[in-house]
Amino acid sequence: MAQKGRDGGGRSQAVHRALKRAILDQALSPGTKLPEDSIGERLGVSRTLVREALVRLSEEGLVDLRPNKGAVVARPTLEEGRNLFLTRMALERLVVETLSGRLMQEQIDALSTHIRAEEAAKTEHAASIRLAGEFHTLLAQMTHNASLIRYVNELVARSSLILALYGRPHSSECAVSEHQDLLDKLVAGKTDEAVTLMRHHLDSITTRALLPTDDGRSIKDVLSAYAAAEGLA
Amino acid sequence: MAQKGRDGGGRSQAVHRALKRAILDQALSPGTKLPEDSIGERLGVSRTLVREALVRLSEEGLVDLRPNKGAVVARPTLEEGRNLFLTRMALERLVVETLSGRLMQEQIDALSTHIRAEEAAKTEHAASIRLAGEFHTLLAQMTHNASLIRYVNELVARSSLILALYGRPHSSECAVSEHQDLLDKLVAGKTDEAVTLMRHHLDSITTRALLPTDDGRSIKDVLSAYAAAEGLA
DNA sequence: ATCCCTCGAATTGCATACAAATATTGTCTG
DNA sequence: CAGACAATATTTGTATGCAATTCGAGGGAT
Numbered sequence: 015m016a017q018k019g020r021d022g023g024g025r026s027q028a029v030h031r032a033l034k035r036a037i038l039d040q041a042l043s044p045g046t047k048l049p050e051d052s053i054g055e056r057l058g059v060s061r062t063l064v065r066e067a068l069v070r071l072s073e074e075g076l077v078d079l080r081p082n083k084g085a086v087v088a089r090p091t092l093e094e095g096r097n098l099f100l101t102r103m104a105l106e107r108l109v110v111e112t113l114s115g116r117l118m119q120e121q122i123d124a125l126s127t128h129i130r131a132e133e134a135a136k137t138e139h140a141a142s143i144r145l146a147g148e149f150h151t152l153l154a155q156m157t158h159n160a161s162l163i164r165y166v167n168e169l170v171a172r173s174s175l176i177l178a179l180y181g182r183p184h185s186s187e188c189a190v191s192e193h194q195d196l197l198d199k200l201v202a203g204k205t206d207e208a209v210t211l212m213r214h215h216l217d218s219i220t221t222r223a224l225l226p227t228d229d230g231r232s233i234k235d236v237l238s239a240y241a242a243a244e245g246l247a
Numbered sequence: 248m249a250q251k252g253r254d255g256g257g258r259s260q261a262v263h264r265a266l267k268r269a270i271l272d273q274a275l276s277p278g279t280k281l282p283e284d285s286i287g288e289r290l291g292v293s294r295t296l297v298r299e300a301l302v303r304l305s306e307e308g309l310v311d312l313r314p315n316k317g318a319v320v321a322r323p324t325l326e327e328g329r330n331l332f333l334t335r336m337a338l339e340r341l342v343v344e345t346l347s348g349r350l351m352q353e354q355i356d357a358l359s360t361h362i363r364a365e366e367a368a369k370t371e372h373a374a375s376i377r378l379a380g381e382f383h384t385l386l387a388q389m390t391h392n393a394s395l396i397r398y399v400n401e402l403v404a405r406s407s408l409i410l411a412l413y414g415r416p417h418s419s420e421c422a423v424s425e426h427q428d429l430l431d432k433l434v435a436g437k438t439d440e441a442v443t444l445m446r447h448h449l450d451s452i453t454t455r456a457l458l459p460t461d462d463g464r465s466i467k468d469v470l471s472a473y474a475a476a477e478g479l480a
Numbered sequence: 481a482t483c484c485c486t487c488g489a490a491t492t493g494c495a496t497a498c499a500a501a502t503a504t505t506g507t508c509t510g
Numbered sequence: 511c512a513g514a515c516a517a518t519a520t521t522t523g524t525a526t527g528c529a530a531t532t533c534g535a536g537g538g539a540t
Contacts, residue, residue: 024314024523049491060525061492062295069299073306075394081257082492082531097392100341104395108337159330161308161405162337165398172394257493282521293495294522315501315522 025246029057030067032240037076037087038147038171039140040178041236044089048077056237057246075172088175095176099220102169103213105162106150110196110212112157115203121156125197128152132190147174149193173219189218262290263300265473270309270320271380271404272373273411274473277322281310290474308405321408328409332453335402336446338395339383343429343445345390348436354389358430361385365423380407382426406452422451 033053036042048068050061057064068085071077078088090098117125128149135141147170154166192215199208266286269275281301283294290297301318304310311321323331350358361382368374380403387399425448432441 026523051491062524062526065492066299066302069302070306073303075397084491084532094393098394100345100392101338101394101398104337104341105334108333112333159333160327161331161334161402164308165334169394259493284521295494295496298522317502317521 025059026063026066028244028246029053029059029063030070032057032237032244032246033067033071034074034076034171035243036237036240037071038144038174040143040174041240042087044087044175044179046087048085048087050084053237057241057244059246074168076175088172089179090172090176092180095180096220098169098172098176099216102166102173103216105166105169106154106212106216107209108159108162109154109157109166110200110208111205112159112162113153114200114205114208117156117201122197122201125149125152129190129193129197132193136190143174143177146190146193147171177219189215192218258292259296259299261477262286262292262296263303265290265477266300266304267307267309267404268476269473270304271377271407273376273407275320277320277408277412279320281318281320283318289471290477307401309408321405322412323405323409325413328413329453331402331405331409332449335399335406336449338399338402339387339445339449340442341392341395342387342390342399343433343441344438345392345395346386347433347438347441350389350434355430355434358382358385362423362426362430365426369423376407376410379423379426380404410452422448425451 033042033048042048050064050068054061054064068077068079072079072085076088077085079085128145132142132145132149135145150170151163151167154163157163192211196208196211196215199211266275266281275281283297283301287294287297301310301312305312305318309321310318312318361378365375365378365382368378383403384396384400387396390396425444429441429444429448432444
């Protein structure tokens, strides 16, 4: 099924997804240059499409688009990070309030399954981060509030950048048990306690700010895997 | 070549701003088709730049980008509208909490001045809507929280679309006095009352949902003014 | 050795060309 | 006259080419 697979509506979107995944997996770490040529060459598309993808990524805040100087993976400052988590809190609070006491059994199962997956992947650093984020986006998804979903997605994505830059290398970013506790409160409909739990949860992420890590692999090397995943080149 | 004026960092941005203003002023009403070449022709740029601008607008939720079928000004459903105001409430609550009791005299003056401008423009329908929105973005601005600012801006912008579609034609969308009351509470540091006021304020906007208005002017006609404002064409 | 200038290579900004897809018009048939 | 179909005209999707800008290396001059 290597051919078109599900293309999701255009190759530019595919490029966007490929780059986004690469960034979120920290295969392209903050500050990495993103030259249109190399990316296009590696992904088998023209600069035009890469450009479009970069514009989208910059609107999402994952990429910084310096005029005439090229795009780089965004490098949020520590303060931007703090503010971002403040905003995240405001939105996830709405998520929790919307969902508390209203979860269907089917949704509860989905969340439980996800939490078990998180526990299973506890040792794998990369997957662990991704799954932790996905728990939050999964919750947001269940509100069926389109703008809320979109913003939580964006903020969770950018949180990865923050953690990549300032997070402790080995601490599991989200304690899995906190996710379980939150789910329990949501099911029980204890809204206030759930909100408090969410606040502490995000606070505890925020207060783990530390040293940056830097490795400089070549873009082309790193992108080949993601190209395949999107059915490109 | 016409004056470059203040280009703000690239002609694609200029196109983006021109279209955005046209949409927010309801000169391009929801559902209007946005063909790349007519716009480019009218604005004196190539399709490439128009396309880039449309991608940005679609990321902001102002434009709907149907693959192979062209872009149209977004036409949010009534339910999307309600959800949007829910999200807005969550974020503007954070704005209020952040600002309450912390406004500098200079900022208070700026807000007061703005409110007076709103009163002055009460009769002019178009300007009135724009100013009402700008009050909220002005508040957000003062938090110095980049992501918060961006999202409030986006949501306020999209609120214009909602009101264009479902709002009563003649009701002043935001009662100016409510803005003044809110400011008073913020200055006095009465956070809870300010939050409550903001909630009522947004609620009262939400509960004014009614009939759509449609006028179908040609894109080219309508864009000429905006072209000049951005130093295009 | 350090600074500065100049020139060339690399990269972005933008327009244009062409292919693919969709909408439209006109015509024919029942 | 309605509906189907074919030919055509628009409009979008993508690649490529050229001008403009930035980056980096080399080569004096101090």
